[in-house]
Amino acid sequence: MNIETKNSSNRKLTTAKKNKSDEFYTQISDIERELKNYTEHFKGKTIFCNCDDPEWSNFWKYFELNFEHLGIKKLISTHYQGENSSYKLEIIGDINHDGKVNNLDIVKTPLKENGDFRSKEAIEILKEADIVVTNPPFSLFREYVQQLVDYNKKFLIIGHQNATKYKEIFKLIIDNKIWLGYGFKGGAAHFINKHYEDYATATDRKEGMIRVSGVVWLTNLEHKKRNEDIILYKTYNEQEYPKYDNYDAIEVSQTKNIPIDYEGVMGVPITFLNKYNPEQFEIVGMTSGRDEFEATPTKRYINPKQVNKDGSISNGSKVNTSSTILYNTIPDGVYYKADNADGYLKVLYTRFLIKNKRL
Known part of the structure; x- marks a missing residue:
């Protein structure tokens, strides 16, 4: 993909992620490839996916399928609903003295607000969470990361490598408060989208997806590659x-x-x-x-x-x-x-x- 096409795809991704009808979803294969390196961090923890519609989100799907295997205490998902009220979906597990999960409950709770991560309801849920894992809106990345820092949360999120040049993010890198994860294959990812425009090169094209180069995982969870x-x-x-x-x-x-x-x-x-x-x-x-x-x-x-x-x-x-x-x-x-x-x-x-x- 040439530079012009890459810049075009990144601009379109940023614009599209502002619009709920044109949301982008991460492939579960990319999620599995990255999250397998952090399994020890998830045991006994409350995981919050605060930019994820559970009907579509592969982050939700990954944690739902691996809930017992990872020993998660609770999984919570909220998502932006534009002008409409959203909802909170939870999976709650009873962890016994051996660390095993029993008696799973799935609870759906209506929200009064639209599920925006900046809303009062979403912030109250954030306070409860131990680790946030999601693909946040690139256009709001500075604000999103600052919120995680302000509430002292552990996180594993997707962003663009150019975000590391933002003054606010770069300062966190220097202060050793954020770093890169293992990464996507070839430094690019294919995002699932129902309303996509196919402008990848022939070798990079995947049906129903958009290719974006330069995407990275950013985290404050320790991992082996970092050392x-x-x-x-x-x-x-x-x-x-x-x-x-x-x-x-x-x-x-x-x-x-x-x-x-x-x-x-x-x-x-x-x-x-x-x-x-x-x-x-x-x-x-x-x-x-x-x-x-x-x-x-x-x-x-x-x-x-x-x-x-x-x-x-x-x-x-x-x-x-x-x-x-x-x-x-x-x-x-x-x-x-x-x-x-x-x-x-x-x-x-x-x-x-x-x-x-x-x-």
Whole structure:
């Protein structure tokens, strides 16, 4: 899938998830693949799926089918009903002294409100829960995560990797309050949808589904992958790892190429989080063009201009939004010039700035 198509699918997913008639549902195979890594966390706990219609939700289906196996105390589901009143569905288990679940009860309770996760009724249910597991609306992701943090809840949720660049989410990552789970195969997921538009490539197409790349699991539940080291094998040299012109750090274009012997700050793609071990590396900032924690740019470009492929000139303010590489000769593609740049600039995608804690 090309970049234009991927961006289109992500925009359409965000828009669609605002509308109940166009909700997206996670495949149960993706849920099973991820949740099998957290089974020890679910025993004796109240699980809340607060963005899930139990008639359609595969999160509900997974926990319902595995209720006794996982030793869950209670399963609760609520979902958004637009202008209508919603309901709460519960499975309640009686856990005996051996930890086994007996006497399952299924209880359906009408709600006065529409089931929005921000409603008073939903918040009262949230207070009761131990762990929240769901696929929340991407368009409300900041607000959704903040609510979980405010109520000190454990969670395992789906989001887009670009959400890790949000100031609010990035701060939680730095503070070690949220991290990535095991992840989707190939970094993409197919979401079930009754009213879908099929714009995946032929090799990615699945009937009745929409493919979205860059989706991730985010959690504050501990898991084994989180403590696995990235295997480093390359050594540092100035030619392969150029220094940024506007940050005191070197460019590492792929996580696998992080040098084993570099003691300073390195800029890596945001996909680094898929393999991030907080015992091995420290995240010190983000090249966002703003003062993000300890990642203050070393310079701001004066009177920047963007030089397009056809030679035309346009506003170059983008050069102050991320890290740059300075070239002595004109580079291929779009580049930038500025009064205080002694050469030609290329703007990179957002980078997370890291340091090796063991050097």
